Amino acid sequence: MALSHISFKKMNGLGNDFAVLDARGDGFRLTADEASAIANRETGVGCDQVIVLERSARADVFMRILNADGSEVGACGNASRCVGALVGAELESEHVTIETAVGVLDARVEGDGLVTVDMGTPHFGWRDIPLAKEERDTRAISLAITLPDGRVLEGPSVANVGNPHAIFWVSDVNAYDLSLFGRALEYDPIFPERANISLAEVLDDRTVKLRVWERGAGITQACGTAACATAVSAARTGRTGRTVEIRLPGGVIGIEWRAADDHILMTGPVAHEFEGTLTLLSGGAVKVARAS
Structure with a gap:
């Protein structure tokens, strides 16, 4: 079906940006090519992910997440905060429930532009990541890559927080050009569903500096699930x-891994950039009209 005059809002969480489309009324579904066209920074709205709001029987809203390459994923922490703020304003409520492909999240609008999302519990089993082969200790798996300059990155920690993540611990995150090897690691055969790749530098026992290559999006200014x-x-x-502060290129996310129930609480800012309408044209083109 032809899709025209679709309203959207451009939002971001620490620079990780989204085109948020509302399908609760019309009930449309985007193809991968259509999502990729919308995400295109030269000819579309331009974003890391396209977020489609749909009706939910279990929560206030269902959030569908499509990467810039059109692939669909189950979780996005920064988008969850943006959707929490958006739907919270609609409902005039500080509490919002958001259904995703991997479960229902609780969001709390804190004021001052901050939103806290309960991201649920992390998973560490090798089948849950998932990995292609058994790894007995997922705190440091048997994965290594030799960089063009001869340095070796190895033994990343892996976890699933709605998405698969691999974290390489380094002494200086700025000493590596993640764009040169992020994609190769994302597609490493050990990750059958691909993975988000992070470089993490521990500054002290409450602060970590982080850079992220997101599965399906590439390098982003921030990634909420990677921070978690x-x-x-x-x-x-x-x-x-x-309880730690995660410092990303786009800003700071606060994370508490609650001891009582192992739930992850993520707190960070959201921002509205602009809004408008878009029309999807034949041949994969998209026409964007920004509101005045």
């Missing part, structure tokens, strides 16, 4: 405590 996966992996390996 890094925080729990840092605590699990004894590098930090259970």
Whole structure:
């Protein structure tokens, strides 16, 4: 079906940006090519992910997440905060429930532009990541890559926080050009569903510096689920405590891995950039009209 005059809002969480489309009324579904066209930064809206809001029988809203390459994923922490703020304003409520492909999330609008999302519990079993072969200790798996300059990255921690994540612990995240090897690691055969790849530098027992290559999107300014996966992996390996500040190129996310129930609480800012309408044209083109 032809899709025209679709309203969208451009939002971001620490620079990780989204085109948020509302399908609760019309009930449309985007193809991978259509999502990729919308995400295109030269000819579309331009974003890391396209977020489609749909009706939910279990929560206030269902959030469908499509990467810039059109692939669908189950979780996005920064988008969850944006959707929490957006739907919270609609409902005039500080509490919002968001259904995703991997479960229902609780979001709390804190004020001052901050939103906290309960991301649920992390998974560390090799089948849950998932990995292609058994790894008895997922705090450091048997994966290594030799970089063009001869340095070796090896033994990443892996976790699933709605998405598969691999975290390489380094002494300086800025000493590596993640764009040169992020894609190769994302598609490494050990990750049958691909993976988000992070470089993490522990500054102290409450602070971690992070850079992320997102599955299906490439390098982003911030990644909420990567921040969660890094925080729990840092605590699990004894590098930090259970409450940490994750410093990303786009800003800071606060993570608490709650001891009482192992739920991850993620707190960070959201921002509205602009809004408008779009029309999907034949041949994969998209026409965007920004509101005045």
